[in-house]
Amino acid sequence: MANIAFKKGLLANLPSTYTEGTIYVTTDERAMYLDVDNSTRIRLGDFQEFANLSALQSNTNPSTTALYYITDLNVLAKWNGSAYVQINLDTGATSVEVVGSGNAVTDASYDAASRKLTLTMGATYTTADDVDSAITTAVGNLGDKEPDVPYANVKEYVDEKIADVVAGSIEGLGNLASKDEVAESDLEATLAAKINGKADVGTDDDEATADTVKGAKKYAEAEADAAEAAAKAYADGLVGALDVADSAVATQLVSAVSE
Incomplete structure (x- = not known):
């Protein structure tokens, strides 16, 4: 049985040559290495943690049997003898693209290779602004309830004008007060004749x-x-x-x- 020797020091000072039966304790990473023979060295536990990718790449003595964890990326990697290889594949979209000319999404697709999510705006629906614009066009300008204070809505306008009529004043009706006839298409012919004074x-x-x-x-x-x-x-x-x-x-x- 070979003799066992214990040595300690920084990881960077770990000898590049192997001495069978030697155990190294790296004080900076708090790890243990064993030279199994004069050509093989293993890291006991084979798990190392690094704060970021830069710290991992600064590791001067990578081991092909170790598992490396990069904290800020939440990534696991192994040394393949020449480079670190990520072993837990990335998942989830890294970019989103919106195509189409509508305002509603009708289709969504995901490209696993590019990890891009594509949303297709394939339909156009009426919005609240569209409705407001249509009402404004149909109703027209209601004017102001008071100087520089517009009516909140059509209901408020109509309610006030009805109140004016009930109170005996039609002056507040504005353009409505000048109407002297009603369209016959809106009423029965006989009623229209009576209202309009027309024969x-x-x-x-x-x-x-x-x-x-x-x-x-x-x-x-x-x-x-x-x-x-x-x-x-x-x-x-x-x-x-x-x-x-x-x-x-x-x-x-x-x-x-x-x-």
Whole structure:
């Protein structure tokens, strides 16, 4: 059995040659090494921890049987004789790309080789801003409730105008107060006529009995013609009653009157 010798020192001072039966204690990394024979050295425990990758790469005596842990990267590695090789593969996306012209994600894909996540914006949906813009366009400018204080919403505007009407004032209705007619397409024809004070003009073919302007005109003309004919007939009758035979009468300049 070979003799055993214990030596201590810094890892950097670990001999590059092997002496069978020698145990080295590295005071800076608190590790133990054993020269099994004159050509083989093992690290007892075979686990080393380094704060970062730079510290690992500064290790001057890497071992092919050791397991190396890099704290800040949370990575395990081994020495393959010429370089450190990571043994716990990276997982998870390292980059994200958004493609498409919509505002909603309809597809997502992941490339394991490049570790890139791609999101496709393939649909466009109406947003709250779109709705607000449409309402503003439809309603128009409501004006200000008070100087430099706009109405909060359409409801507030309508509520105030209704309150003005109930209170007996239509001055607050603004443009609404100038409306003197209602579109017939919005109401029943008869109701529209009553509200707007409008009548159906009609056509030249309307009879005198038609409830239109043209019909009323024909009715008035017919009544006027009838009245004229009746008046003429009445006058003719009165004049006819005056006819008498004309003969001389003593002491009279005019003896009779005739038509």
